[in-house]
Amino acid sequence: MTTEIQNRIKEVFEKQKDFFGTQATKEIAFRKMQLQNFRKVFASYTDAICEALQIDLGKSRAEAEYVEVQIVLNELDDMIEHMEEWVKPTFVKSKPHASGAEVISKYIYEPYGVNYIIGPFNYPVQLTFSPLIGALMAGNTAVIKPSENTPHVAQVIEDIVKEAFHEEYVAVFQGAVEENSFLLTLPFDYIFFTGSPKVGKIVMKAAAEQLIPLTLELGGKSPTIVHQDADLEKAVQRIAAGKWINCGQTCVAPDYIYVHESVKDALVAQFKSYLKTTYHDESLGKIGKIVSQQQINNLASYLEAAPEKVIYGGKYDLDTRHFEATLMTDVNWDDAVMQQEIFGPILPILTYHTIDEALKEITSRPKPLALYVFSEDQKFADDVIARTTSGDAEINSTLIHVGSHYLPFGGVGTSGMGKYHGKFSLENFSHQRSILQVM
Template identity: 45%
Template structure:
């Protein structure tokens, strides 16, 4: 997922490093009181956050429209609604998640009760990107609150209207000693990363993720990294092409392609290439109209810098659909490029925009070699009616998550973890996994005092060794 962080233009007050350090100390003091530990407290905070989001929904929609051109439907479907869904899931399950979990006790430790006991890390830092500014800030916040932490949020300054709304919601809902929002850009990010947090959660690019990890290593701070990469979409000869095209167009051009799990490119079996291109062109017309640049429900590129970067990747000789741009509104049509090779500029980096390159292949083995020879992607999608091929691909390729015969929807559930692997990230969150991501699990053995097996104590004898071997088989 591409992210760059600069000074905010939202008019907010920028904190100095000294002020950041003092805020962090205040949060540590608040955490040390134990107020965040009772589940009843966590539930009250989640409910307060839910009411604030619901109350401010019209303003949140307006902010998302201003920053990214998102329609009301898309804002609710992909940001507000998903955030509320995670929040409601956590409210239903946090009591269970926070309980101690009994585990079997080995016979050699008889008599004892063994269990796993979750505790919050403490004070955590959540750094979020601009492409889904509400969802990718508040979802990890929900998990951190449920786990009992205090939190400092650092949203991206690239989405200033959304940042202002997030700040308003947090500051009117929670005391700063508990949850705070810090504005600013690179200077503030560096200042934050120089502090000693108990956990860092970062969503953004691989380059910035490396920087986060380097700073975290100085304090041995645990880190969750949600990154990105070039996520492939594979279409084989058995795929239902019209349906595949509909679902690919939805997942690719959602938020103008500025989605970390959007299909970055298509690997299409050569036998269905022409049919797929025609079907995708047809679906773009159906979903976005004859003139997508005039569609009020079609979003925009986040800023002029990214608009220019994407515009330079357009190759007129390979465009088979779209390609028109409007610099005044920062809009680029849903664009399909065919006859693309790995040597083309469009294949050099994660696109993060409404450009869809199509490459072809001959065999599934070729697909597997291609996917495995590149950095492990955050997502992979496979359109196929061949169950054997589905199993082979899933068995052979490493990627964060994905779908069979659909795109992007795997992240829209609190029942499954979401995260990357290798270059696309480390760790995951959502639902139970999100609670665990912001918790440390202590292993506790409660040894009983009404008896004490003598086997472990010296003097050691052959009889004791024989019993020990029996116990430890």
């Protein structure tokens, strides 16, 4: 990275510091106007977004519109409609003053200042702009670095931001490790990172050196439990929808299945039937592209380590970056595929005799970003959730919670920290400042 680029980054950072100091971003009318304008600009780029996503990740138009564009628009509409209500001061009870004077107590949502938002490659539009609009709703300014692994999308993101905002309010800088490392040396007021735990540690270390508060949206091996009383047809359809969307490159994708031994064969048969119908041989690319050839080689190594356990799929194409929906069975925790988050279209299947066995294994490992349980027994499902810890959880479904702006989304432990979406984005990107006044 050249000195010229470093100076340019510093210049924009100082501009945002100065602009935030004018108090303009704290005005509710300003925030609302900016989000309304952004919505118009963002929506006008739908075609460009979908085209870029198809090039970089092989996403179909329908998938791109649903998971990348519409989720952002829905969240924007919710924020614009409710912002004035959400940002009002909250008055609470007061402890009596020793003099008997009247006491008024309240807290306000105070923006942090200049935010740094680091976007990921897997959902590069949604997971860059969802935190951005939350930061702006809260009254902050923002510097964005899109993922270098999806270059066509990154350019569209930059184009959208340049059309929608002045750089002293929101700016984009392209780049990779070198640029990110430099940006992390600046004294931002808040950092929001979505990505791998490995890089998350680097971001958190840099933030810790300057005591910068941050949100980490990471990942992990999200388990799916299929109990003996589950509706297997529904379970397969819903697990498949969560696993193979975006070619398995989803931070909350079902990473593996724990199925009761009595229904394991029936579940496998259901999966094979469903996959043959949905992802037939000539549609290798139907589920999208793996982000890089390096990741394809990594995924292939899991299959090469235990080829006898691959019972469906396993084909891939390095040149086109396509990888087939793949099932592995009779897997155990010593297998290579179980050593880290897969982040690809491989679904390992393990079995359990008693739920205690499965939960012991799950809870002895790092806390996942999501947990899914399929059962017709509400008491059983509630018990599984009560005895485990995960960022979020679903019963008889997968992935849907991520798209809801009515629920807080985020990890716990090694799967992350901080929650956002809807009103929870206001809380995430704000300092809740208590104010007490004695009359």
